Amino acid sequence: MQTLLLWLFYISSFYAFIPGLITRIFGFRVFRRGSTEHEYALTFDDGPDPQYTPQLLDLLKKYDAKATFFVVGSHAEQHPELVKRMYDEGHLIGIHNYVHKSNWLMRPATVTKQIMKTDKIIHSITGERSLYYRPPWGIVNLFDLNKKRSGKFKIVLWSAMFGDWRERIGADRLTERMLQKLHPGEVLLLHDCGTTAGANPDAPRQMLIALERVLEEAKRQGLKSIRVDDMIKAKENSPEKKLSFSKLAIVRLWLLWEAAFHKMFRLKTVNPYDPMLHYRVRKYSGQKIELEDGTVLDKGDQVVELHFDNEKLFRFGVRSRSAVHLAIHLIRTMEKEFPALAQCILEDPKAMDAKTLYGVTMVNRGPEQFGFRIVDLKDGLFSRSSRLYLKFLLSVIHPSGQSRLKEQSQQLVPKMLLMPIGEFLERYAESGSHRHHHESRRRRNEQTEQNEPNDLNLTAQELESSTPAI
Numbered sequence: 101m102q103t104l105l106l107w108l109f110y111i112s113s114f115y116a117f118i119p120g121l122i123t124r125i126f127g128f129r130v131f132r133r134g135s136t137e138h139e140y141a142l143t144f145d146d147g148p149d150p151q152y153t154p155q156l157l158d159l160l161k162k163y164d165a166k167a168t169f170f171v172v173g174s175h176a177e178q179h180p181e182l183v184k185r186m187y188d189e190g191h192l193i194g195i196h197n198y199v200h201k202s203n204w205l206m207r208p209a210t211v212t213k214q215i216m217k218t219d220k221i222i223h224s225i226t227g228e229r230s231l232y233y234r235p236p237w238g239i240v241n242l243f244d245l246n247k248k249r250s251g252k253f254k255i256v257l258w259s260a261m262f263g264d265w266r267e268r269i270g271a272d273r274l275t276e277r278m279l280q281k282l283h284p285g286e287v288l289l290l291h292d293c294g295t296t297a298g299a300n301p302d303a304p305r306q307m308l309i310a311l312e313r314v315l316e317e318a319k320r321q322g323l324k325s326i327r328v329d330d331m332i333k334a335k336e337n338s339p340e341k342k343l344s345f346s347k348l349a350i351v352r353l354w355l356l357w358e359a360a361f362h363k364m365f366r367l368k369t370v371n372p373y374d375p376m377l378h379y380r381v382r383k384y385s386g387q388k389i390e391l392e393d394g395t396v397l398d399k400g401d402q403v404v405e406l407h408f409d410n411e412k413l414f415r416f417g418v419r420s421r422s423a424v425h426l427a428i429h430l431i432r433t434m435e436k437e438f439p440a441l442a443q444c445i446l447e448d449p450k451a452m453d454a455k456t457l458y459g460v461t462m463v464n465r466g467p468e469q470f471g472f473r474i475v476d477l478k479d480g481l482f483s484r485s486s487r488l489y490l491k492f493l494l495s496v497i498h499p500s501g502q503s504r505l506k507e508q509s510q511q512l513v514p515k516m517l518l519m520p521i522g523e524f525l526e527r528y529a530e531s532g533s534h535r536h537h538h539e540s541r542r543r544r545n546e547q548t549e550q551n552e553p554n555d556l557n558l559t560a561q562e563l564e565s566s567t568p569a570i
């Protein structure tokens with residue numbers, strides 16, 4: 101019996117779960133996330149629904165948002181007028197099987213039949229063939245990945261889902277979860293019908309309330325929802341696409357590791373809606389350091405440790421036309437992030453008690469403009485392992501990657517960045533002394549002027565050769 105179960109387990113994992121996992125991690129033959137700069141994609145599954153789909157279409161029209169509907173064939177058959185309306189109002193229509201059943205429970209031939217039948221129904225209403233397919237619960241099996249089928253239909257999953265099929269989640273929690281994922285490139289999964297197994301019939305009511313708030317916030321941020329086909333087109337022309345498959349796989353694994361790290365060490369994000377800087381308060385464990393203003397940093401002192409958002413850096417990196425472009429982009433971003441970080445510190449008693457800001461980076465000259473002291477790391481295991489890690493990051497993030505790395509490897513020495521918390525707040529906190537703030541800004545400007553043009557180039561070069569985790 102046990103052996104039989106085990107075998108069943110192996111076979112079922114092979115058939116459904118493992119391909120599912122592979123597609124989720126590597127996006128293999130499956131689209132799950134775009135790489136647009138101001139666009140995200142709203143997608144709605146399981147409809148059309150006679151009660152909620154019309155309300156949803158009204159809402160999308162009000163905000164001039166375009167969406168993708170993965171319709172269940174039998175529902176489309178019952179409400180052709182709603183499918184027609186989706187089509188006429190410029191939305192994309194994809195297939196979500198004829199009945200809402202997992203592909204894992206069906207033979208490949210049955211899945212094919214389900215898809216073909218739904219395609220026929222959509223075609224009879226709109227006159228257009230559908231090219232996009234989303235399997236129920238996102239469960240893809242080996243046969244879905246088979247070249248023949250995926251060559252015809254593009255499988256579309258999602259990058260964010262929210263549990264909106266449950267009514268008890270409530271509009272407030274749903275709004276909060278959605279806002280956290282409201283970023284360019286995200287593919288948001290929602291449901292405009294609650295009659296499928298495991299869902300609540302009136303759950304879409306909560307979804308509609310939350311969606312209106314999210315659309316309002318998206319408008320404020322200049323973000324626009326577009327159809328999945330437009331997002332795929334944009335991705336095919338994007339710089340990320342030019343990276344090799346193996347490099348992309350490494351990047352994905354590394355970003356997974358990053359996400360785990362952030363959870364494990366409870367990193368706080370300065371601007372959760374557009375993450376760039378993260379921090380945590382921790383005990384300093386390095387060598388004793390005395391700064392020129394008399395601040396002494398010793399083992400056991402609390403520091404605010406800074407981390408860049410490496411996913412954002414990666415995107416900056418591959419999109420930058422040149423090293424200087426990347427450096428300028430980073431400097432501009434930091435100018436915006438530091439005042440927000442100061443605000444976070446002011447509101448966080450633990451951070452307020454810390455002695456200094458602390459980070460490890462390969463940036464050697466750039467951060468001085470911002471008031472950081474740069475201190476050599478004592479040679480040791482930590483220094484060596486950070487050097488390896490930062491080098492790896494650089495090879496991944498950098499626009500010209502490995503080749504640049506070889507050229508500059510002499511300069512790639514990780515250093516410590518430090519700034520006393522009090523000084524940081526004086527420079528960047530809105531509520532800090534105006535005079536000090538003004539003066540430090542003036543000083544900063546002077547410094548930049550003096551350094552130009554020679555030093556700016558250096559800074560740019562070093563900055564781009566370093567991006568890693570400050």
Ligand SMILES: [Zn+2]
Pocket residue numbers: 145146196200236237296
């Ligand atoms: Zn579904």
